[in-house]
Amino acid sequence: MLKHFFIFCSGADTKILDSCSNGERNKYAGIGATVFFTAIMAFIASGYALYTVFDNIYTSIFFGLIWGLLIFNLDRYIVSTIKKRDSFKNELVQAVPRIILAIIIAVVISKPLEMKIFEKEINQVLLEEKNEMTLANQQQIALQYNPKIEALNQEINNLKTEVAVKETETNALYDTYIAEAEGTAGTKLLGKGPVYKEKREKHDAYLMELAQLKEDNAQKIAVIESQIADLGLDYNNAVTDSQPVIDGFDGLMARINALGKLPWLPSFFIFLLFLAIETSPIIAKLLAPKGEYDYRFEEQESVVATWVSQKVAQRKLLFSTDGELNQKIYEDIKNEEELYRYKKEKAQELLKLQADSFHKIQTKGL
Template sequence: MNSLKDFFIFCSGADRTILDRVPSDENKYLGIGGTIFFTGVLATLSAGYALYTIFDSYIMAVLFGLVWGLMIFNLDRYIVSSMKSKGGFGDFMVALPRLAMAILLALVISKPLELKIFEKEIDAELIVMEQETFKEQEDRVNARFAGGITAAENELATLQAEVDAKTTARDAAAAAALAEADGSGGSGVRNMGPIYRAKKATAAQAQAELDETLAALQPQIDAKRSEITTLRAEAAAGITSLERGAYGGMAARIDALDRLGSRSDAILMASIFITLLFIAIETAPIFTKLISPRSPYDHLLHEHEHVYAMEAKESITERTNNVKNRLRIHTEVGVHQTTADIAAKKAEIDVALREHRKSLGDLGLGLG
């Protein structure tokens, strides 16, 4: 039990030696440490699920999940332990950047767990999204060939219309000749007379024109049909060659959750409350330290740090003064040494001038 308490106090970032002097604050820091620890556990689970979705490997998910969880744990511990309660409005200003960081971490941690919570609904939505994606890909492939197919079909329709017109004319002429022959049409007299021969000639002319049209246009019609068949086969081959890999990565799942939320108020509200829950968990240690009055631990910690600060200030001041004194000594000694050197040099020069003048005077007397 003591080992577990020591671990949670370590998680809180509290100084154990100071906390031992104020046992009344122990429960407070046990709660803070427990919150930080379990936030790290949730971060590990969240990152593990997210990375399993990406790599599809349990080993990679466990390894990177642990690394991510330890990083979040260490960051949370630092954020909380670096807050020093001094009382007043200054504590809120100090807490603001830490709260912003905690909220960001909560958003990052909560999203993969949201995806896991709504996994069944997301999987169903992914099927719809997958079909939409495949349909879009197929439409893009078909669009590449649609222009050529439409143009070929229009040309084929024009050629076929001309053939159909000739065929219709031939059929009408043949029907008229047949009706004239059996008396069911035309003059209404069953005979093989001149009228029938004229209509028969007209039917023969229509057949000749149809044969001529077919001879001229049938190769073109066959070519257009072959072209259309080829284009459709190429479009089908393009659709078949599309890569239909696994659909359901992290981005796709986030998009699916967003689509579900836009259609279902229940899912949207659940997603929002899950995010708010993680924000509350992540920011709880900070708010605990922020709204709590200064405890004996805070006073002792401030005193402890103040002693070190004063000792450091005293040491710095002493060293600064020592440096200033040494500089002053060196400066004044140097000035004195320079002054003495100048005086000695002047004395040497004076002696040299006197001897020079004396030698000149002795030289003048000798000459006289």
């Protein structure tokens, strides 16, 4: 049962193969088994690749099965259409397009399994890329908020500077009226005279303005710091909202790119393995000697080709003969006087009917 299934997978004509030797059937069963297991590998590889895209096992199995059946059909077609010739060169020329197709299929089915085999290494590359993307994302988002925060901080510094300048002026007035009282500056009269009182009042006025300025600027600074805190919260929210996009950077294309950053030699050997698997049925047919099945198949094709050629030749001969006979018959009829008189009478009757009909139409018009 299994042998018949593998023979079916090889695409061979079972009726012809049943009349061949057991060794010939085993050869085609081996070719069919290679086709079948190549399709199984394609199913596994595509299923894993699609799982990285859809993240759903049932969807991946469904589309992976379709892909495996497609590869099975292609391989079966490739093997079944390669015919043994008397010249290896002719066979090789016949197989070149199919070998190119096999190389393409090998590339397609090897990549997903490479990603599975080197999954840990790929995850490490993706982790490094995600970290770089996170830092770059934070810097890019910060460019939107940093100018506003810096401007607000500059406003706070200006308000603090304004208070510091006012405080310096107030302290200077304090030193002035103290020096006036001590007699070390100003009028240089010891005691609290009129000039002292004037300077003291000016200082007290500045002191009250300083206290009011501190209170006003403190309120302004509090408002600005609240705005800075809000901007910082917006920045954190923006980073948090964009982080899932970076964390989800784990699709098929990302993994293929990450695989490309790993050393190429291991991937190349895996590709060679799948190329050998995919081309093995073709290579087996090319290297195998012309067997009993090939002779029987060629004989059957020859019978069909001969039969078709005979039919075509017969139709051409029938067409040619029928034309010659028709020409001879009409030549003989042309010379018969009875047929001539009969056609002349019919033509005269037709002309009379046409004349009568034309006369009736003209009379009605009058």
